[in-house]
Amino acid sequence: MADNGESKPSAWNNPEFRPDLAFPQLTEDMVERLMAYGREETFPANTTLFKQGERQVDMYVVLDGEVEIFLPAVNGEPKVIASHHRREFSGELNLLTSQGSLVEARTVSESRLLRIPRHELQRLMRAEGEIANLITSATIWRRIGIIGEATGGVVLIGHAGDAEMTELQRFFVRNSYPHRIMEAPAEAAPAEDVLSDAESTLPAVALSDGRTLQRPTITQLADELGITELPDPEMIYDVTVVGAGPSGLAAAVYAASEGLCTIVIEGTAPGGQAGTSSKIENYLGFPTGISGQRLASRAQLQALKFGVRFAISREIITAEQIDGIHKLTLAGGIPVCSRAVVVASGAQYRKLSVENYAQFENRGIYYAATAMESVLCRDHEVIVVGGGNSAGQAAVFLSGVAKHVHHIVRGKSLAATMSQYLISRIENSSHITLYTDSEIVKLEGESSLECVTWINRKTGESIMKPIRNVFVMIGAEPNTGWLYGTVRLDKKGFILTGGSVGFENTPYATSVPGMYAVGDVRASSVKRVASAVGEGSVVISDVHRYLADHRNNFAAEPNSALAALRLASAAATPQS
Numbered sequence: 001m002a003d004n005g006e007s008k009p010s011a012w013n014n015p016e017f018r019p020d021l022a023f024p025q026l027t028e029d030m031v032e033r034l035m036a037y038g039r040e041e042t043f044p045a046n047t048t049l050f051k052q053g054e055r056q057v058d059m060y061v062v063l064d065g066e067v068e069i070f071l072p073a074v075n076g077e078p079k080v081i082a083s084h085h086r087r088e089f090s091g092e093l094n095l096l097t098s099q100g101s102l103v104e105a106r107t108v109s110e111s112r113l114l115r116i117p118r119h120e121l122q123r124l125m126r127a128e129g130e131i132a133n134l135i136t137s138a139t140i141w142r143r144i145g146i147i148g149e150a151t152g153g154v155v156l157i158g159h160a161g162d163a164e165m166t167e168l169q170r171f172f173v174r175n176s177y178p179h180r181i182m183e184a185p186a187e188a189a190p191a192e193d194v195l196s197d198a199e200s201t202l203p204a205v206a207l208s209d210g211r212t213l214q215r216p217t218i219t220q221l222a223d224e225l226g227i228t229e230l231p232d233p234e235m236i237y238d239v240t241v242v243g244a245g246p247s248g249l250a251a252a253v254y255a256a257s258e259g260l261c262t263i264v265i266e267g268t269a270p271g272g273q274a275g276t277s278s279k280i281e282n283y284l285g286f287p288t289g290i291s292g293q294r295l296a297s298r299a300q301l302q303a304l305k306f307g308v309r310f311a312i313s314r315e316i317i318t319a320e321q322i323d324g325i326h327k328l329t330l331a332g333g334i335p336v337c338s339r340a341v342v343v344a345s346g347a348q349y350r351k352l353s354v355e356n357y358a359q360f361e362n363r364g365i366y367y368a369a370t371a372m373e374s375v376l377c378r379d380h381e382v383i384v385v386g387g388g389n390s391a392g393q394a395a396v397f398l399s400g401v402a403k404h405v406h407h408i409v410r411g412k413s414l415a416a417t418m419s420q421y422l423i424s425r426i427e428n429s430s431h432i433t434l435y436t437d438s439e440i441v442k443l444e445g446e447s448s449l450e451c452v453t454w455i456n457r458k459t460g461e462s463i464m465k466p467i468r469n470v471f472v473m474i475g476a477e478p479n480t481g482w483l484y485g486t487v488r489l490d491k492k493g494f495i496l497t498g499g500s501v502g503f504e505n506t507p508y509a510t511s512v513p514g515m516y517a518v519g520d521v522r523a524s525s526v527k528r529v530a531s532a533v534g535e536g537s538v539v540i541s542d543v544h545r546y547l548a549d550h551r552n553n554f555a556a557e558p559n560s561a562l563a564a565l566r567l568a569s570a571a572a573t574p575q576s
Ligand SMILES: Cc1cc2nc3c(=O)[nH]c(=O)nc-3n(C[C@H](O)[C@H](O)[C@H](O)COP(=O)(O)OP(=O)(O)OC[C@H]3O[C@@H](n4cnc5c(N)ncnc54)[C@H](O)[C@@H]3O)c2cc1C
Pocket: 242, 243, 244, 245, 246, 247, 248, 265, 266, 267, 268, 269, 270, 271, 272, 273, 274, 275, 276, 277, 278, 279, 280, 281, 282, 283, 314, 315, 316, 317, 344, 345, 346, 347, 348, 367, 368, 369, 389, 390, 391, 393, 473, 479, 482, 518, 519, 520, 521, 526, 527, 528, 529, 530, 532
């Protein structure tokens, strides 16, 4: 049960926090069922069960006694954030992921506990629906509580608006990792033209174990914090899903829930393009809309519950098929072997063709308009570029925080490209001005964007304004560079599927046996969240059929298939 008084996490004082869901008590019957997954152990008082940073920690159910959960505090005095009594259990979101523990646990008195090891926990989550849902919901609410705590997670130190700082912050936000921002002292600001020593170490990330990573890469952070779980090189997965946008997450949930051994490889963060949307209002079941980030983290959690493994922040760079097994190679040369592959790698933003453009990316030019970016725009004038729904959503969302939104489109109206509900909101807003037939022609600024000029191509009228934030939402190109020469693509680079191209007669089969494509990356797909989710769900029945039909073709002994792959790789590696 939650501890009382001063030891409560500050989030508990938040009226939206649900302690009843964060700290549920199992019924006698549930504890009885859980006995099959663990073993009883008795621990003396003051035994540390797990420490902060420890990975793959087991789950403990209190049978008798008391377990305290605490966060090590900055001033050295640990802060107790919960205490578990009879029929309560330990663990937060890291029970379902490979992330290191954010908290520590120790027995208060001699305690009899049911210890459930991680591999058994995964079996439990699949087999015991009611208990699994209770644990899943508790882990989310406990993570929310820790996010509200001053000493939970990591500290990101740097300067607001700095491009690297923004990238790291986005990474933490999109992976729901607890973090605090600490503005670096002014003396660490960049010198006029030379970077000072202090500056060259920023942004930095202070970890809970006292170490500080200076200017870490996203991959380094993902590995360090256990946000990524690298593929097991000794394993042949049933299905590898490339991309964790809506289509990939749906494929992963369906595959794992139907018993397939599933891994998802995601280059950036779960959510894909949808993860950059401030509010999706046309997805079934969310009458007041849902942010792409929330939708993605719920879906990822659902996938984790069914035992999906996630390798985040590592792109697939090549794909080949050897003796019926697909060998995909991750950046850094790490291989992942799989019987079937679902390509859900979606698309990435198009850029404007303006001089100095790259210089201002993440320094005034953004491709997402979420709560995170909106902080930078408060009470400033901003520009949104694009005539599609994503640009419309951004303009409407930003008009609620920015001083004014200048919405620039190349076409003569929005009618052909945007949903009517968004057009009406834009037309009715006194905070949005629409500029049709217009294009940005000049970007100016020193270390970040300061001034923008755009021109009406019809009238020749030019407007220059001191604007520091531009949101570019002008469509996307397929993420298929890694597939050139492997599968058949259309002229624009989207993957051709089905019909005369597919290796089998389903809408999602590519030209390569055992490889399917879903969502935005697939030629002629409908570029929407709902259709991406639908395709990702449906494709798994094709995967099942393929695996069943080709069961005899896969080496009965997985090791021999792995050996064949290793031999083929060795033969392809140039000798020095
Ligand atoms: C700002 C914005 C707002 C939108 N709003 C709406 C809306 O309101 N309603 C709606 O229906 N649709 C909306 N859309 C469109 C919708 O988001 C997309 O149709 C949907 O996200 C497509 O899903 P997907 O899974 O196919 O691909 P994506 O969402 O593009 O996801 C693909 C994922 O694959 C990863 N990836 C790419 N290459 C590799 C690689 N080589 N290795 C590993 N990973 C890789 C990417 O990092 C990405 O996470 C919006 C799009 C944007 C950009």
